[in-house]
Amino acid sequence: MAIKGSLKEASLPDVLQLLAMGKKTGCLAVTHRSNFGYVYFNKGLISYASIVNRRDRIGDILLKAGAISQQQLDAAIEAQSLHRDKRIGELLVAQGSISREALHAQIRIQIEEAVYYLFTWTQGTFNFEADVYPEEQDLLVSIHPESLLLEGARRLDEWSLIEKKIPSLDLVFDVDTAKLAETGVELTREQKVVVSLLDGRRDVTAIIEDSGLGEFEVGKVIYGLVTAGFTQRVGKSRGVEPSVSDARVDEHRNLGIAFYKTGMLDEAMREFRRVTELREHDAEARFYVGLALMRQNKWTEAVSAFRECVSHPGARPAAFHNLAHALERLGRYEEAKSALDGAMRRGGAKDPRIQTSLGVVALRAGDVSAADAAFQVARTLFGTKPPTAPWYHYSALTAALLGDLERAHTVLLEGIGAHPHAAPLYNNMAAVQERRGYHPDALQAAERGLQEDTGLAQIHKNLGDCHYRAARYDDAMECYLRAIKLTPDLGDDVYMKLGNIRFKRQERDEAVQCWEHALALDPTNAIVRTNLDAVRQVL
Numbered sequence: 001m002a003i004k005g006s007l008k009e010a011s012l013p014d015v016l017q018l019l020a021m022g023k024k025t026g027c028l029a030v031t032h033r034s035n036f037g038y039v040y041f042n043k044g045l046i047s048y049a050s051i052v053n054r055r056d057r058i059g060d061i062l063l064k065a066g067a068i069s070q071q072q073l074d075a076a077i078e079a080q081s082l083h084r085d086k087r088i089g090e091l092l093v094a095q096g097s098i099s100r101e102a103l104h105a106q107i108r109i110q111i112e113e114a115v116y117y118l119f120t121w122t123q124g125t126f127n128f129e130a131d132v133y134p135e136e137q138d139l140l141v142s143i144h145p146e147s148l149l150l151e152g153a154r155r156l157d158e159w160s161l162i163e164k165k166i167p168s169l170d171l172v173f174d175v176d177t178a179k180l181a182e183t184g185v186e187l188t189r190e191q192k193v194v195v196s197l198l199d200g201r202r203d204v205t206a207i208i209e210d211s212g213l214g215e216f217e218v219g220k221v222i223y224g225l226v227t228a229g230f231t232q233r234v235g236k237s238r239g240v241e242p243s244v245s246d247a248r249v250d251e252h253r254n255l256g257i258a259f260y261k262t263g264m265l266d267e268a269m270r271e272f273r274r275v276t277e278l279r280e281h282d283a284e285a286r287f288y289v290g291l292a293l294m295r296q297n298k299w300t301e302a303v304s305a306f307r308e309c310v311s312h313p314g315a316r317p318a319a320f321h322n323l324a325h326a327l328e329r330l331g332r333y334e335e336a337k338s339a340l341d342g343a344m345r346r347g348g349a350k351d352p353r354i355q356t357s358l359g360v361v362a363l364r365a366g367d368v369s370a371a372d373a374a375f376q377v378a379r380t381l382f383g384t385k386p387p388t389a390p391w392y393h394y395s396a397l398t399a400a401l402l403g404d405l406e407r408a409h410t411v412l413l414e415g416i417g418a419h420p421h422a423a424p425l426y427n428n429m430a431a432v433q434e435r436r437g438y439h440p441d442a443l444q445a446a447e448r449g450l451q452e453d454t455g456l457a458q459i460h461k462n463l464g465d466c467h468y469r470a471a472r473y474d475d476a477m478e479c480y481l482r483a484i485k486l487t488p489d490l491g492d493d494v495y496m497k498l499g500n501i502r503f504k505r506q507e508r509d510e511a512v513q514c515w516e517h518a519l520a521l522d523p524t525n526a527i528v529r530t531n532l533d534a535v536r537q538v539l
Contacts, residue, residue, distance in 0.1 A: 003128040007032070012118055013152060015126055016145040020044040027132040029262035032124035036255050038262060039115060040134045046143040048134040049114040052258045059088045061106050062098065072097040108141045112148060113214050119152040120159045120215075129263045155216055162219040165226045166204060169215070172235045173222060174200035180230045194221040203237035249278050256288060265292045283312050287319055294326055302326040310342060317348030324357055333365040352381035356391045363398055372398045386418035393424050400432055408432045423453035430462040434469075442466050457486035461494055468497055477501045492522035499531065508535060 005015070012030065016039070019028065023044035030037045040048040059076065062068045076091040086094075089103045134140065175198040187195065190213060197207045208218045225231035256271030269292050275285035290305035306323035309315055320343035327336035340358050348354040359374030375395040379387060387395075392415025399408035412429045419425060426449030433442035446463035449456065464479030480498050483490055499514030512535055518528045 003126075005126055007122055007124045007126060010126075012121065012126065013145075013149050015128075016046075016115075017149070019128065020145045024128070024130065025133075026128055026130040027134075027262050028126060028128045029259070029264055030118055030121060030124060030126045031264075031267065032121035035121070035124075036258050037114065037118050037121075038258065039118065040132075040140075042140070042142070044144075046111065046115065046145055046148075047140040049111045049118070051114050051117060052254050058103075058107065058110055059092075061110055062092070062103075067102055067106060068092060068097045104141070108143070111141055112143065113216075115148050116152050116155050117215055119156050127262065127264050132262065158220065159216065162216075162223045165223050166219055168236075169204040169208070170237050171233055172200060172203050172237055173198050173226070173231050174234045175225065175231045176229075183230075190217055191221050191224075194218055195225070198222075198225075198231060200234050206237070249275055249282075252278070253285060256285070260288055260292055265296055268292050281312060283309050283315065283319070287316075287322075290319075290322055290326070294322065299326045299329045303330065310339070315346065317343040317346045317351065317354065320346060321348065321351075321354050321357060324361065328357070328361050328364060331364075333361050336361045337365075350381055352378040352391070353388065355381055356388065356394070359398070360390070360394050363394060363401075368398055368401050372402060386414075389415065389419040389422040389425060391415075392419065393422075393428060396425075396428050396432065400428075400435070405432055405436050409436065421452050423449045423456050423459060425449075426452065427456060427459045427462055430459070430466070434462070434465060439466060439469060443470075455486060457483045457490050460486065461490060464494075464497070468501075473501045473504060489521060492518040492525050492528065494518075495521065496525065496528050496531075499528070503531075503535070511535065 003015075003018075007030070015028065019041050021044070024041050025043055026041055028039045028041065030039070035051065037051040038049065039046055059068075059073045063070060063073055072092065072095070073088075075095060076088050076097065079091045079095070080086060080088060089107065092098045093100050093103055175195055177195075180195070190211075193211045193213065194207060197210055202210065204218065204222065207222075208215055211218060213221075222231060226233075252271045252274040256268045256275065259265070259268035259271060269289060272285040272289045272292070275282050276289075279285070286305050286308045290302045290309065293299075293302035293305055303323065303326045306319055306326060309319035310323055320339050324336040324339035324343065327333075327339060337358070340354060340361065343351075343354050355374055355378035359371040359378065362368075362374055363371035371394070375391065375398060378391055379395070382391070392411055396408040396411040396415065399405075399411060408428075409432050412425055412432060415422070415425045416429065426445045430442045430446035430449065433439075433445055443463070443466040446459055446466060449459040450463065453459070460479045460483035464476045464483065467473070467476035467479060477498065480494050480501075484494060484498075495514045495518035499511040499518065502508075502511035502514055512532065515528045515532050515535075518525060519532065522528075
């Protein structure tokens with residue numbers, strides 16, 4: 001369940017404490033103006049944290065700590081140009097410049113610094129999504145939030161003073177070196193580094209980047225120099241910024257991707273649309289816009305976004321694949337098949353997910369045999385890896401429609417083993433077990449599915465069917481009412497059975513209403529029509 005709010009109403013330390021006490025696992029996304037950061041939790045402990053568009057300074061942190069030399073860092077940076085999927089830390093370990101244990105210790109410092117920086121955000125919003133995990137390449141830690149709160153509070157107090165002298169990071173300062181030399185003040189290492197960069201041209205952001213120090217350390221140094229009269233403000237750096245600079249485009253793109261990954265879809269759409277305003281034909285931004293629209297169930301708009309993507313030369317198979325998915329959800333099966341053909345031509349023929357989608361479209365169009373053939377091809381392409389949950393779902397459904405309940409049962413057993421939290425698989429299992437005559441097993445599968453997802457209407461309906469066949473009509477009615485509350489037009493059979501239960505309870509008016517609703521959903525339902533005629537004759 002998502003937890004959302006404003007930092008004006010709940011401070012970030014309070015939110016961290018709440019998540020720690022609840023032993024939550026997931027991602028806390030935090031926004032402040034055009035800034036975005038996230039903190040990952042694992043059972044109430046902080047496992048990772050980062051600030052988007054803030055340069056990853058692990059190399060600078062290691063250099064500052066004396067853990068590596070400048071030559072070793074330069075070698076890792078050069079290697080990264082050839083291996084863009086590798087992080088600096090991984091490359092430093094691979095070239096023997098640092099041990100994994102020492103790297104892990106410095107990454108812990110980096111994560112703590114990110115959290116401390118987030119503490120300075122007193123305006124903006126936060127959004128917690130449960131069961132969201134960091135990317136695999138991220139090295140994880142286990143930090144209790146309370147261990148950071150005391151230091152965070154101290155820094156927050158100091159930062160409130162620093163902000164009076166440095167209200168924004170685009171300010172430019174110059175240093176009076178002559179006056180500083182006259183006093184004979186002994187500077188710390190950090191002060192020397194910052195003083196060497198205070199040249200009247202760099203802004204505070206540039207000094208932070210070039211020094212390898214954090215915002216807090218640089219801010220504290222400049223605050224002290226300004227207070228002592230050694231440094232003065234000389235202007236701002238951002239008077240004129242190119243409207244279509246690569247840096248600005250990348251900033252919006254990175255924010256958009258981060259928002260999308262943490263489920264903040266409206267914010268993601270805003271950033272990607274800003275990218276398209278700056279780069280009209282940016283295919284990646286339009287691709288993510290389409291993904292966000294699909295997650296919001298805005299299928300028609302998603303189709304338009306993906307059509308923009310596939311209209312460009314060099315469009316990826318994924319763009320055609322997602323276009324097909326959006327079209328399939330709109331019931332436009334021929335167009336969906338055409339889009340999948342496009343994905344196949346662009347190199348997606350050996351992608352098992354695309355083959356799975358070919359099966360789904362064929363199944364939706366009523367060609368069960370073609371669907372079964374496509375699912376078999378997809379199964380081969382998955383190789384030694386277990387197929388996706390949708391493959392198990394639709395493959396089992398196809399087998400059941402072909403009358404092969406035993407194969408459907410086998411597929412679902414394997415699928416539940418590979419995806420134990422996929423509620424639709426338990427739903428299918430309940431339906432298959434019901435048809436096989438294994439009513440207790442069907443009931444057990446439906447109940448397990450509800451443990452995974454109480455918002456799936458079909459599971460409530462299947463559980464109601466189990467109770468209905470066992471003549472537990474009160475339990476069945478409760479399940480059916482929950483099902484139609486989630487999906488009012490779930491099916492005519494639900495309303496038919498509800499009408500039957502109402503009639504058994506001598507609630508004739510309510511029974512008639514249920515049967516009329518069933519007939520509206522399926523005017524060919526002869527049983528419902530007979531029931532209505534019989535009741536009306538009596539009335």
